[in-house]
Amino acid sequence: MLHNPPERGFAEAEFAARTQKAQALMLAQGLDGLLLLSEPEVRYFSGFHTLFWQSPTRPWFLFVPATGKPIAVIPEIGAALMRQTWIDDIRSWNAPAPQDDGISLLQDLLAPLAQRRGRLGVLTGHETAWRMPLADWQRLLTSLPGLDLADATGLVQGLRMVKSEAEIAKLSHICAIGSATFAKVPELIAQGMPLEEAFRAFRCAGLAQGADDLPYLVGGAGPGGYVDVISPPGPRRLQEGDILMLDTGASWDGYFCDFDRNFAIGSADDVARRAYDVLWRATEAGLAAARPGNSICDLFQAMQRVIAEMAPQGGDIGRLGHGLGMQLTEQPSIAAFEHSPLKPGMVLTLEPSLGYGDGLIMVHEENIVITDQGARLLSQRAAPELPVI
Template sequence: MSDPMRGFPDDEFATRTARAQARMAEAGLAGMLLLTEPEVRYFSGFHTLFWQSPTRPWFLFVPASGKPIAIIPEIGAALMRSTWIDDIRTWSAPAPGDDGISLLTDLLTPHAREGAKVGVMKGHETMLRMPLGDYERLVAGLPGLRIHDATGIIRSLRMVKSDREIEKLAHICAIGSRTFARVPDFAQDGLRFEDLFRAFRREALAQGADDVPYLVGGADQGGYHDVISPPSPRPLTKGDIVMLDTGATWDGYFCDFDRNWAVGHADDPSCRAYDVLWRATEAGIAAATPGTTCRDLFHAMQRVIAKVDGQGGDVGRLGHGLGMQLTEWPSLAAFDDTVIEENMVLTLEPSLGYGDGRIMVHEENIVVRAEGAELLTTRAPQELPVI
């Protein structure tokens, strides 16, 4: 089977922009100023790893009508010209004294004179990717401009994926599934945990991933206690429970799921924990239908987990959205009443605590269809596998 097309045709970005502008009209916005990589890429197609450098800010302005306008460092002009964006305004950066502020001021001054509202992202899971001092100078230099929180507009658009986005997500989830299937071939008693990480990354790249920017896990006797620390040089030993959790990427889209194994043999408490999480995931899959809330989906999984873990998996949430970022809106949590819609892509991530401080986490990636959830990942085996 051939890979999906890289990038998107112009009509994908035109559709995204038109939908944003319809929501902006309802909110009375003259435009939205976007400063972070996923949002700039979502509306422009500008895809580069250069964002990993914090030196230069990048801006995209989505007006009430017409195409977005890019205000970017000159070093990115050639790449931006390869996108559908026509209006590209650049400066020689880095320039700490004026890193695009004059260009932004020129663009926004007519809106300030009219007392217009311009949206920026202010909400949860957003950030200001420019110096705070520059932002304050920009706003101070635009008296009359009203700054509005546009998080809800962007969130409503990005949570629901297009068919082309889902195709890319299905592709990277298939790559991740094939990679996990190969783990028993190289995960052996005596292999250092950090070398298992290296082997996994090599295998993911061999299977077709562009990168593996996120790989975490745990390994310890009878169960792991932590899943976010760097891997240790400790060798795998019989009786270990091992988990790997990957966020591999293809064409800028992530998978995010994990797999658990026992080394040599599996103890009964770990087998029971695994069974509970597998069944909690089944409950999540069954509950993930259009019209259900994220809170409902959270409770469907939590009810199963509570049979073993009295705290019901106390990690704040049991899953999240997935797409251009490893974690996106919404959260599968008691606090999130977002209504699940068709074509949302979600990570189901039930977890629990058991024994003497041990934990276990299970993850699958799904897309919500009209008739219910469709797995993007190859479902984990029903019983804890032994390697």
């Protein structure tokens, strides 16, 4: 297990700074409040961290006013935990209550905004979701006819894309745990082992290294390569000449690592070795391009140019990386359509991929943080040549 992890949780000043930044942007955009309905956003502004979100039964709400602290409107089962955060105003009800699951409390909270025809920001864009029934939302709006809704997706996602030093410390720690776990793969995995057992061994090793959880572990294995990267593992045994890929999203204190490693079982053919080399060099190009002054698109193109040596049309994954933080994947997507600038504090995955042979693919992934000087690796860099077990 790794020693000297950062402190769990955050100081109250962290949440105060996040809220004040949001309120400054709200003022500039003419918003009188934000209503947040999904786990990462509620946690980002409150510190409310629980696995209870995995139950779909109850909705949870957090309101960020134009000034002052956020206000929680949550089921009573979460009130004791919310009182441990910096939130003072907690309004709760006994849930589930299908006839009134917090709606009357929200009506009371938002009525002053509606009466003065205030603008309420909600997240309606890409990679957003609402944890409440559509019928309840429609009923709420009907009861507040003066409320003016506005999309606040860019505001909130823009804040979350740039991490604080305290967030980066947590991300660095979980990436170190992920790296230490991958370093043990040659001890854990051998020819003849069922793929599902290899996955189980890796997950246990990650927990032993200090991860809180490994909720995401995918990959694949097959002769000369793999055909997809999201299927659950099966009983097929690893064989001579297989290429094995493991991609882990381990978490610590609510923050994720997300990177993969490729291994050859016994031996590797020349095509697989070449694919690995191209992706390793594409990642090097991405590392060089990942600096302030460049755009996300510049980063994408730098990796794509190297991938084109072997796969002129590129891979079929759809993007070459993404943001990373409280969620396994966050904004932005590293793609040709994304022209926003790279900023210090962004934590990203570099994830070049390509297709080769008869329907085979290969994916390589590293985790980085953007600094004033350029990219800094959070994951330990993969070997420059395809490792053989």
